[in-house]
Amino acid sequence: MTDSTVRVRDLDESELLARIFPLLPTGDAVDVGPGDDAAVVRAPDGRVVVSTDVLVEDRHFRRSWSTGFDVGRRAAAQNLADIAAMGARPTSLVVSLVVPGDLPVDWVTGLARGLADAATPAGATVVGGDLSGGDEIVVAVTVHGDLDGRAPVLRSGAQPGDVVAHAGVLGRSAAGLALLASGAASGQHGAPGARGPVAPFVAAYLRPEPPLPGGPAAAAAGASAMLDVSDGLLRDAGRLARASGVTVDLTGGRLSGDVSALLPAAVELAVVSEDVDGWQQARRWVLSGGEDHGLLATFPAEVADHGLPAGFREIGEVRTPVDDGPQVLLDGEEPDVPQGWDHFRS
Amino acid sequence: MTDSTVRVRDLDESELLARIFPLLPTGDAVDVGPGDDAAVVRAPDGRVVVSTDVLVEDRHFRRSWSTGFDVGRRAAAQNLADIAAMGARPTSLVVSLVVPGDLPVDWVTGLARGLADAATPAGATVVGGDLSGGDEIVVAVTVHGDLDGRAPVLRSGAQPGDVVAHAGVLGRSAAGLALLASGAASGQHGAPGARGPVAPFVAAYLRPEPPLPGGPAAAAAGASAMLDVSDGLLRDAGRLARASGVTVDLTGGRLSGDVSALLPAAVELAVVSEDVDGWQQARRWVLSGGEDHGLLATFPAEVADHGLPAGFREIGEVRTPVDDGPQVLLDGEEPDVPQGWDHFRS
Known part of the structure; x- marks a missing residue:
């Protein structure tokens, strides 16, 4: 046998x-x-x-x-x-x-x-x-x-004035999952056989590649807080905000490249589901999609001024919380999309 | 609510x-x-x-x-x-x-x-x-x-001439399981409510108490090999024997107290199952019963001469393997009972 x-x-x-x-x-x-x-x-x-x-x-x-x-x-x-x-x-x-x-x-x-x-x-x-x-x-x-002698980087260390940065991909795994669920990637037996424009998204869902060296690099550079983005950018940024007692304000314009990168997946999905607005769909994946396992970190401004560690790019800033307490904002306002999912209930 | x-x-x-x-x-x-x-x-x-x-x-x-x-x-x-x-x-x-x-x-x-x-x-x-x-x-x-600076005690270090010792109970958990399975301990809602002669056996099955301090104590005393007895004395002694390339010869007479201690459980079981020979049943639990999580260890004879660590008692000796290779024996002969179970298949 x-x-x-x-x-x-x-x-x-x-x-x-x-x-x-x-x-x-x-x-x-x-x-x-x-x-x-x-x-x-x-x-x-x-x-x-x-x-x-x-x-x-x-x-x-x-x-x-x-x-x-x-x-x-x-x-x-x-x-x-x-x-x-x-x-x-x-x-x-x-x-x-x-x-x-x-x-x-x-x-x-x-x-x-x-x-x-x-x-x-x-x-x-x-x-x-x-x-x-x-x-x-x-x-x-x-x-x-x-830890190689370094202090652990907790979720709770972010300070107002810090730069918010991300390493890895955003929304790519959620796009791959949506393609698999829709049947747009069906008959392809998973990523090994997936072809055409859907292949990289399906692969991102099936076999995520977290930016692992970014973790120690961020710690060595002086990151003030960090966490793994497993349940969506907004949801995990909210966790960091609450743990640190700060507001995380994400900059939409710094995420537009991430949204653009998902448009091919949104276009494929539109073939099987015509009521999809491609840009809005891609934007939701970037803000709320889980399981990309990128790293969300905050760095003191003086660290960012000297250049973020390899793989990280700035996507927002840390502010003093106002009346509503610690929260996550998008361009200074409450985000207009759902904040991610709860695996436990689904 | x-x-x-x-x-x-x-x-x-x-x-x-x-x-x-x-x-x-x-x-x-x-x-x-x-x-x-x-x-x-x-x-x-x-x-x-x-x-x-x-x-x-x-x-x-x-x-x-x-x-x-x-x-x-x-x-x-x-x-x-x-x-x-x-x-x-x-x-x-x-x-x-x-x-x-x-x-x-x-x-x-x-x-x-x-x-x-x-x-x-x-x-x-x-x-x-x-x-x-x-x-x-x-x-x-x-x-x-x-490890507090000590070398780990592996399964593979036993040497011919070493003393075989055990800490903890033998067969008690298997007796408790048999009582629960037979219904002899039924209607008692587990050990908290269990009464009478079955109670300590049922408790041993439901809430085993491994002799945890015995592990570091055995290491400090110079144990040559050790393992947790989770699948039965014979089966786990066989693992130690094969890993060390030795034969483990258990002394039946040194286990008779363990067998006697299980007789009350065997007697209770006989009430619901009349074809049970109490002594043979108790002996099987001692030799083959799993999940007691006692510690089986070997000690150089000179260590044993100065007294085994608290909780350990001698139950056999390590011999050079003969023609059949490393194995476990009982009073120099192949044991006449099954050697334990395989959770994975059951």
């Missing part, structure tokens, strides 16, 4: 692990890798940065759109982005995986390859995991990072 | 988190707790020990037997045991939780209390987590520990 016909229930846990472990390269930071009761990872800073994120089938991904490789890449990428958003360098991750018995083993080994594919370039290693049967696929990843 | 009538779907993620965070005490080792992109935990040793374990509803627990508190305690305890088994001191844990929308919020807050209840006495803090909706409850815990 090949792995595409072998199903998870055909193997016991140790047999399945024996197929997974060889797919996970070890790294310099690992003293003890998978196979013992626990792994041992170096933490030279003397502190360890830790974050965990869970993906659930049909809530965060669909098997008809995403391969196991895609899900592995995405699970790793969104966790690695949380580490970068603290200003840290990723070192290692562990994975708890719940799989139905009829899942092809190929899907699971694809997931392992996807995890390694996202983690390895970031300098991180998969050091352990746990497997269980279950009714639906659940991928829970915990990732660790090292 | 009280929390017993409020269901998860009635709250959004931030509202649910707002009920959970106050239940999680912070600890000395935590620089940044829940609420930012990631937590920051001190790792004074310069290495961090990491393990992850997942519990799935109706595979690892049943809601009709276990409260949310019980599941939280168990999830924490079995993860903490993996850290202890490396000779490390637990410092922190993170939790990814998948919950159906109709789950009472009480269950979730109970889980948080249970996690804290197991972690706090061990010196560990819940520093972060993630929540998602899903069809079945999944609790994925990742736990971290510090």
Whole structure:
């Protein structure tokens, strides 16, 4: 039998692990890798940065759109982005995986390859995991990072007068999701086969590429606050604003290039849904679309005057809050689009 | 509405988190707790020990037997045991939780209390987590520990001539599970209400208490190998034997006290199942029962001569493997009972 016909229930846990472990390269930071009761990872800073994120089938991904490789890449990428958003360098991750018995083993080994594919370039290693049967696929990843002696960059450090900056893409993942959901990218079996103008958007949704080196670079440059944009620019900017007790005022004109870049996706979507205003649709993706995993950071003006770290560009400024308290504004006014979504309720 | 009538779907993620965070005490080792992109935990040793374990509803627990508190305690305890088994001191844990929308919020807050209840006495803090909706409850815990300058105790270090020792209970959890499954402990709504001779066994299954201080104590005393007994004494001793390339020979006479201690459970079970031989049943629980999360360790004879660390008692010896290669024996012979179970297939 090949792995595409072998199903998870055909193997016991140790047999399945024996197929997974060889797919996970070890790294310099690992003293003890998978196979013992626990792994041992170096933490030279003397502190360890830790974050965990869970993906659930049909809530965060669909098997008809995403391969196991895609899900592995995405699970790793969104966790690695949380580490970068603290200003840290990723070192290692562990994975708890719940799989139905009829899942092809190929899907699971694809997931392992996807995890390694996202983690390895970031300098991180998969050091352990746990497997269980279950009714639906659940991928829970915990990732660790090292601060290399720097202070962590929290959400709460923004000061009035700071420059608001962003690294990464905005709205691209939401555009890809909309194309997949509409059927405009259908019959293409996900990004590997996607062709034409929809391909880069679908790829951005299926396999986001957070600007991971931007995190430590922002910290080294003196970022006052930072977070990962996972639930939409407005929603996450609002979190930073409330945590810091400031108002974040975004500059619409600085986002017009992001909107323009999404017009091809909006045009494709208009073919299947004629009541779409392309520019407004693209603008909503930029302001409210989730899962791009870019980095939103604030920098003191004197840092910005000397040039923002590579990958960051200015998109607004931090102000003293007025009567309504800390909030996010767009060109000085309350934004006219929804502020993002809540995965938990959907 | 009280929390017993409020269901998860009635709250959004931030509202649910707002009920959970106050239940999680912070600890000395935590620089940044829940609420930012990631937590920051001190790792004074310069290495961090990491393990992850997942519990799935109706595979690892049943809601009709276990409260949310019980599941939280168990999830924490079995993860903490993996850290202890490396000779490390637990410092922190993170939790990814998948919950159906109709789950009472009480269950979730109970889980948080249970996690804290197991972690706090061990010196560990819940520093972060993630929540998602899903069809079945999944609790994925990742736990971290510090080695305090010691080398990690691996499974692979046992040497012929070493003494085999165990800390904790053997078979007690399996006896409790059998009582619950048989109905002999039914109508008692789990351990809080369990009365009479079955109570301690049911409690051992629902809320195991691994001998966590034994891990660092064994490491400090010079243990040559160690692991957490999660899948049964024979099965886990077999893992240690193969990893070390040795034969582990258990001494039946040294386990007879463990067997005797389970006789009350076997007697209760005989009431509902007359074809049970009490002693044989109890002996199987001791040799093959899982989820007690005791510590199995090997010590050089000269260490044992000066007295094993508190909580450990000798149960066998390490031998040079003969023709059949590394294996586990009982009084020099191949054990006559099954070697434990595989959660993944069941």
